[in-house]
Amino acid sequence: MSTNKTRYPIAIKLRYSLMRFSVLLLILWGSLPTSTWAQDAPSYNMRFVTANVIDTVDGKDVIVFFHVSAAKAKDFPPVVSMRVMYSVDGSEVTKASIGRTDNVSIIAFDRGIEGKSKLGYSLVKDKVDLNDKADFMLLAIFFKDLTRKPISDMAITYGLWEKRNTEVRVEKEYKFHVENYVP
Incomplete structure (x- = not known):
C-alpha cells in the first residue's frame, strides 16, 4: 500500500510536467515566423x-x-x-x-x-x-x-x-x- 502512495504523486508530477511542456511547445510553435512555413510572395x-x-x-x-x-x-x-x-x-x-x-x-x-x-x-x-x-x-x-x-x-x-x-x-x-x- 505504501508503494501506491509513492507512485501516485510521481505520476501526477510527470503528467503535470508533460502538460507544461506541451503548452510551452505550442506557444513556441505559434511564435515562429510564417516564412519558415511557406513563402507567399517571391523574392x-x-x-x-x-x-x-x-x-x-x-x-x-x-x-x-x-x-x-x-x-x-x-x-x-x-x-x-x-x-x-x-x-x-x-x-x-x-x-x-x-x-x-x-x-x-x-x-x-x-x-x-x-x-x-x-x-x-x-x-x-x-x-x-x-x-x-x-x-x-x-x-x-x-x-x-x-x-x-x-x-x-x-x-x-x-x-x-x-x-x-x-x-x-x-x-x-x-x-x-x-x-x-x-x-
Missing part, C-alpha cells in the same frame, strides 16, 4: 510584358514575354522553372515540362536582347526600359502549334525557383490577350 518581381502570335500563316505559334526584376539584389537572378500550365481561349489547362515537349520552350534575355533576337527586341522595346540600371531579365516562352485555329486569349500559370531556396517556387496566373505580330 523577385515578375510582370507580363506582351504576347504575340508569331506564326503569320496559321496563327498557332505564340511568344510570351515576362519582365523579371529583383526585389533584393542578393536574391537575383531566380532559377528558371521548367514547368508551365497554360490554356488557350478558355480551353482545358495543359501542364507542360519545358524542354521535354516540342511545343514549349523558354529563353532568358537581358538588356542586350537587340543583338540576340531581332523579333524579341521589336516586341519589347516600347514596353520595357532596356536602359534600366537595375538587374532584370526578360523571359520568352515559346508555344508552338497550340491549337487548330488562331489564338486570341491565353492564361499561363508560372513561377521561378527562389535563388536562395530552390525548394520554393511561387506560381502566379497571368491572363492576357494575344496580339497579332505584324513584321
Whole structure:
C-alpha cells in the first residue's frame, strides 16, 4: 500500500510536467515566423510584358514575354522553372515540362536582347526600359502549334525557383490577350 502512495504523486508530477511542456511547445510553435512555413510572395518581381502570335500563316505559334526584376539584389537572378500550365481561349489547362515537349520552350534575355533576337527586341522595346540600371531579365516562352485555329486569349500559370531556396517556387496566373505580330 505504501508503494501506491509513492507512485501516485510521481505520476501526477510527470503528467503535470508533460502538460507544461506541451503548452510551452505550442506557444513556441505559434511564435515562429510564417516564412519558415511557406513563402507567399517571391523574392523577385515578375510582370507580363506582351504576347504575340508569331506564326503569320496559321496563327498557332505564340511568344510570351515576362519582365523579371529583383526585389533584393542578393536574391537575383531566380532559377528558371521548367514547368508551365497554360490554356488557350478558355480551353482545358495543359501542364507542360519545358524542354521535354516540342511545343514549349523558354529563353532568358537581358538588356542586350537587340543583338540576340531581332523579333524579341521589336516586341519589347516600347514596353520595357532596356536602359534600366537595375538587374532584370526578360523571359520568352515559346508555344508552338497550340491549337487548330488562331489564338486570341491565353492564361499561363508560372513561377521561378527562389535563388536562395530552390525548394520554393511561387506560381502566379497571368491572363492576357494575344496580339497579332505584324513584321
